[in-house]
Amino acid sequence: MKISGWGRYPLIETRLYFPRDVETLRGLLNSRHSVIARGNGRAYGDSAINPFSTISMKYFNRMLSFETQTGQLVAEAGVLLSDVIKTFLPRGWFPMVTPGTKFVTLGGMIAADVHGKNHHKEGSFRTCVDWIDVLDANGEIIRCSRDMNIDLFEHTLGGMGLTGIILRAALRLRHVETSWIRQTTVPAQNLGAAMEVFEKYKDTTYSVAWIDCLGRGKNLGRSLIMLGEHASISDLPAEHASKPFAQPQKRQIRLPVTLPSGILNRVSVSLFNQFYYKNGARKNGDHLVDCDSYFYPLDAVLGWNRIYGRSGFAQFQCVLPLDSSEKGICALLDAISVAGAGSFLAVLKRLGPQDSKFSFPMEGYTLALDFPISRKNLRLLHRLDDITIENGGRFYLAKDSRMSAHTLHTSDARVEKFVQNRDENGWRTRFISSQAERLSI
Secondary structure (H helix, E strand, O other): OOEEEOOOOOOEEEEEOOOOOHHHHHHHHHHHOEEEOOOOOOOOOOOOOOOOOOEEEOOOEEEEEEOOOOOEEEEOOOEHHHHHHHHHHHHHHEOOOOOOOOOHHHHHHHHOOOOOOOOEEEEEEEEHEEEEEEOOOOOOOOEEEEOOOOOHHHHHOOOOOOOOOEEEEEEEEEEEOEEEEEEEEEOOOHHHHHHHHHHHHHOOOOEEEEOOOOOOOHOOOOEEEEEEEEEOOOOOOHHHHOOOOOOOOOOOOEEOOOHHHHOOOOOHHHHHHHHHHHEEEEOOOEEEEEEHHHHHHHHHOOOOHHOOOOOOOEEEEEEEEHHHHHHHHHHHHHHHHHHHOOOOEEEEEEEEEOOOOOOOOOOOOEEEEEEEEHHHHHHHHHHHHHHHHHHHOOOOOOOOOOOOOHHHHHHOOOHHHHHHHHHHHHHHHOOOHHHHHHHHO
């Protein structure tokens, strides 16, 4: 069958297997030349597809134990983040780190070492993972942590499934008083002003900006920065304080068909951006929002990836170091604006310090963009790659679907060591994704 990542590009022929226990999983590993594990298919490109044998972890979906004193949850890799939230938020527990969708598996979050709106203050997903059980190239289950099998632990977090099959893990949740967020929206006229807001509020737990990637001149990088803190019971009005974990009932929208190619163009994106900025600027100030609205706004639209047309779309996400962030992001935005290829979803975040073997984050600013697949946009994306490298940046593999091996190896000095570890441990011949082949890792 042909499958893809969330970007619906590229489509790749594979055999998809659905084991229900470790013995069956071990048998598949031993009988196949190479495999890759797949969670819920929310990586954007081809990182969870093997051209011959892709193993779905769908049925490894049990939550095994929870420690109320520490908030430690032990769960299998196929458990969805949405199920963790559904189970534990009513009890006063929420993920320490969460990406922008809750329809991801815990195994996928570990493989990508996901980061959230709080990386500047609390780091990536690795900070809340206590240990991981990995099925290695020999079919053995290896428990790894910061204290044992350290090299495997460090390379599995951010290793994109290329160190083995993640079976289960122990992670810590945070205690919260309510399911609400105190959000402060701050408009910024341009990129420099937006960065000043991020730096001014760097002690705020959560921060993220929507950015108008088609702004020019004095409006280059025009943004809405959304700051957030978990609300306490005393922050809630009376109607919510009596049921602090009740969430408002929302009607989910389902996009039933793929929209025509070309519906997202410079004119439509520009009009949307103008409306979104003016509407957001009017809401300047503090207000309460539910967790879903703050962390997972796109999850309310099921199948939103269909808006880009039949060819799908490519995500681009880079991080630039602090000293070159403003110059580099201005160059990226200028290239996008000149090309007239505005991104419908453009997100800016401040990342904090991180020293890790192969994970994406480093201290600086990260910009995430998406573009419908077309020859013109693919040429633009190559230009964005070059600008990122010129400014000392690197790329997020969980979002990648089209980068070249040369680009990756040029941008990240850690790649050579990662490949060496793959060779030395037998990972490189057993755990292979289409992305790994394309990027020569």
